[in-house]
Amino acid sequence: MTTTVADTEEGTVSPYALSHLDSLESEAVHIFREVAGEFERPVILFSGGKDSIVMLHLALKAFAPAAVPFSLLHVDTGHNFPEVLEYRDRVVAEHGLRLHVASVQEYIDRGALRERPDGTRNPLQTLPLTEKIQAERFDAVFGGGRRDEEKARAKERVFSLRDEFSQWDPRRQRPELWNLYNGRHAPGEHVRVFPLSNWTELDVWQYIAREGIELPEIYFAHEREVFRRAGMWLTAGEWGGPKDGETVEKRLVRYRTVGDMSCTGAVDSDAVTLDDVIAEIAASRLTERGATRADDKMSEAAMEDRKREGYF
Amino acid sequence: MSTITSEELSATTLLRFATAGSVDDGKSTLVGRLLHDSKSILSDQLEAVERASASRGQEAPDLALLTDGLRAEREQGITIDVAYRYFATPRRRFILADTPGHVQYTRNMVTGASTAELTVILVDARNGVVEQTRRHAAIAALLRVPHVVLAVNKMDLVDYREPVFAAIAEEFTAYASELGVPEVTAIPISALAGDNVVDPSANMDWYGGPTFLEHLETVPVSHDLAHCHARLPVQYVIRPQTAEHPDYRGYAGQIAAGTFRVGEPVTVLPSGRTSTISGIDLLGEPVDVAWTTQSVTVLLADDVDVSRGDLIVPTKDAPATTQDVEATVCHVADQPLTVGHRVLIKHGTRTVKAIVKDIPSRLTLDDLSLHPHPGQLVANDIGRVKIRTAQPLPVDSYADSRRTGSFILIDPADGTTLTAGMVGESFASPEPVKDALDDDGWDF
Numbered sequence: 058m059t060t061t062v063a064d065t066e067e068g069t070v071s072p073y074a075l076s077h078l079d080s081l082e083s084e085a086v087h088i089f090r091e092v093a094g095e096f097e098r099p100v101i102l103f104s105g106g107k108d109s110i111v112m113l114h115l116a117l118k119a120f121a122p123a124a125v126p127f128s129l130l131h132v133d134t135g136h137n138f139p140e141v142l143e144y145r146d147r148v149v150a151e152h153g154l155r156l157h158v159a160s161v162q163e164y165i166d167r168g169a170l171r172e173r174p175d176g177t178r179n180p181l182q183t184l185p186l187t188e189k190i191q192a193e194r195f196d197a198v199f200g201g202g203r204r205d206e207e208k209a210r211a212k213e214r215v216f217s218l219r220d221e222f223s224q225w226d227p228r229r230q231r232p233e234l235w236n237l238y239n240g241r242h243a244p245g246e247h248v249r250v251f252p253l254s255n256w257t258e259l260d261v262w263q264y265i266a267r268e269g270i271e272l273p274e275i276y277f278a279h280e281r282e283v284f285r286r287a288g289m290w291l292t293a294g295e296w297g298g299p300k301d302g303e304t305v306e307k308r309l310v311r312y313r314t315v316g317d318m319s320c321t322g323a324v325d326s327d328a329v330t331l332d333d334v335i336a337e338i339a340a341s342r343l344t345e346r347g348a349t350r351a352d353d354k355m356s357e358a359a360m361e362d363r364k365r366e367g368y369f
Numbered sequence: 370m371s372t373i374t375s376e377e378l379s380a381t382t383l384l385r386f387a388t389a390g391s392v393d394d395g396k397s398t399l400v401g402r403l404l405h406d407s408k409s410i411l412s413d414q415l416e417a418v419e420r421a422s423a424s425r426g427q428e429a430p431d432l433a434l435l436t437d438g439l440r441a442e443r444e445q446g447i448t449i450d451v452a453y454r455y456f457a458t459p460r461r462r463f464i465l466a467d468t469p470g471h472v473q474y475t476r477n478m479v480t481g482a483s484t485a486e487l488t489v490i491l492v493d494a495r496n497g498v499v500e501q502t503r504r505h506a507a508i509a510a511l512l513r514v515p516h517v518v519l520a521v522n523k524m525d526l527v528d529y530r531e532p533v534f535a536a537i538a539e540e541f542t543a544y545a546s547e548l549g550v551p552e553v554t555a556i557p558i559s560a561l562a563g564d565n566v567v568d569p570s571a572n573m574d575w576y577g578g579p580t581f582l583e584h585l586e587t588v589p590v591s592h593d594l595a596h597c598h599a600r601l602p603v604q605y606v607i608r609p610q611t612a613e614h615p616d617y618r619g620y621a622g623q624i625a626a627g628t629f630r631v632g633e634p635v636t637v638l639p640s641g642r643t644s645t646i647s648g649i650d651l652l653g654e655p656v657d658v659a660w661t662t663q664s665v666t667v668l669l670a671d672d673v674d675v676s677r678g679d680l681i682v683p684t685k686d687a688p689a690t691t692q693d694v695e696a697t698v699c700h701v702a703d704q705p706l707t708v709g710h711r712v713l714i715k716h717g718t719r720t721v722k723a724i725v726k727d728i729p730s731r732l733t734l735d736d737l738s739l740h741p742h743p744g745q746l747v748a749n750d751i752g753r754v755k756i757r758t759a760q761p762l763p764v765d766s767y768a769d770s771r772r773t774g775s776f777i778l779i780d781p782a783d784g785t786t787l788t789a790g791m792v793g794e795s796f797a798s799p800e801p802v803k804d805a806l807d808d809d810g811w812d813f
Contacts, residue, residue, distance in 0.1 A: 073591045073628075073660050073661075074382050074590060074591040075382070075383075075591070075662065075663070076381065076382065076383075077381050077382060077383035077461075077462040079663070080382075080383045080662065081383070082652070082664075083623060083662055083663050083664040084623075084662075084664075086623070086652065086664035087604070087622075087623040087664050090604040090605045090621050090622070090623075090664070091604060091718075093604075093605050094604050094605045094677045094718065118652045118653055119621070119652075119664070120605075120607060120621075121607075121650075121652070121653050122607075122609050122611075122613070122614050122617060123607045123608060123609035123610075123611075123614075123617075124609070204453045204455070205455040211452045211453055211454065212450050212451070212452050212453075218784075227450070230450075231785065231786040232451075232476055232477070232479075232480045232701045232786055232789070233480065234479070234480055234483045234701075234775070234777055234786075234789045235483045235484060235771065235772060235775045236484070236623070236772065237715050237775065237776070237777045239715065239777060239779055239784065239786045241713075241779060241784030242784055243783070243784070254453075255453070255455070255464055257455045257457070257462075259457070260462070
């Protein structure tokens, strides 16, 4: 599936120019293969969201016709969309992968974590994630984070060193030169690896379209019972909504990101095909997180603080 | 704003470029202007900047806030690292490595330039070429960035006069060509007023060239590969060992330079064994030919021993292997690099032990003077080093191949990346060697 490129300059068309998607794909595959060559126990964080789906697709391509030499890890908040869990399980079975689950609900049930007053569980994912990494001795953890998502991420490395508490110290990050990644770490430390560092939301969607990758249905327009909170359309459900004064209505919506039900908002949309979605995003005046994530609006430094603690 | 269709977008190329310049030159304003005028700043990002500016008591939204990511930086009002920015036009996708231009951040500029195909050097039209400009030019030359743009900013403050621009462009171009920079494009702009950044300037009708963004959109991104040495560092051996693929042995890697063809005789280094390419898998698609920077899997006709760290090269164009590497380096770590230092060297996909045998000289970027035998290099120093490696490495000259002529040194104790190295001569032309006047340059 290679796209040919017509360079804009007449007469400077090079038969060797790669399209931007081919460049990004090649770079991501290189990153997956570096980790396979240099680490003992890598794992891919897999939520069933579009970025982790693209990561898995790239990993499958990187090692074909052999199997992907990594297992998957899902941090389950207990408030996941059923369509997404169903998709996750189907994909795992289809490719014969091993899935690890770290469950926020389980931590709450045994009193190791406390539910927040606002009901959001995204910040609660850090502890189950970091303890699972320690328990399984994962030394490389692939995340779908992209540098275009948020200001603190713009400074993130492709190979991001974490100490034994999974903490991110921006001053301890190593300069990344050429494509020479340095994955050395002490026992107990691990490296978070971001193969989609240089992708934008639009790149991800275009790649999904080009490769014909199947996604959970909630990424496309559908009728859903939602209510308004903090300027977002949230899905009604047992996780904590609607509350007094919030009214449920049926709307035609879709999700731009897929996360915890309590803080992932839907957007009004009639985009039912990938092309519709791409056109909508290309014309959108809001970033993906700005439109749909309550948790990033908390403070100017919200993401930076959570990253330091070991968040994705 | 013209809406970009998915067809248009899927057929664009990608340009990685870097900026160098200080806050005073208006770099943040230029980057902000570029993102703003190319409609890449989305309304929530702009609102966040407006909110943050207002809470600091600033009247106008401070576009620099768009590019300052971390709290430490915001509190100190500085930029401490490379930040990556992304934007697109209907013609091209861009990745910008935005690096601070202060003296002590040489390592960040080197980092940003290492993956850049184009670098933008900003000067203030009122000040012209200053020490820092020469330093930025030297880094672009050392890193062999193929395209250099001189953005002469703040033209509004010199009444948009052509002679001012022409004199600066001439002085810079002469200096850059002395360093062997292959190509300089000078563009007169005002980032604040928007002249020639995205839209052509009505105030400078004497300028007939492209706007800054037009140049970024049209500069060639891939080079003539006919003269490149083909190189494939092996990352990983793919052996499914399944009923369907009982004998498949594929050597996976990203082509670092040049082109490979099925049927071509190849040599595996450092062992020197030879074979022929019997197949190339381009991520699941068999192809007859593949080129840089495609990630591929190569199959060989013979059962030769190949593993991670090896380099596959055309038999007719193999590099020599050596245990003595001489290079220009930029030291990027806080702890110094000293003669006798035991390190690890990562070249391509191979990491071996090495010793720093000698540091013949340190280079001062301001005036290109050489300081013989400094004994050590500290953070942000540029110098020459001689390294003895525990095993032979197939190194190219950095001038010939940026990916197989580069390496990093790693501290074996804690894994820190110490040094970025470029094999061979520093500059494309002979270096002017001047007497070292004093040593105060930029050691701190």
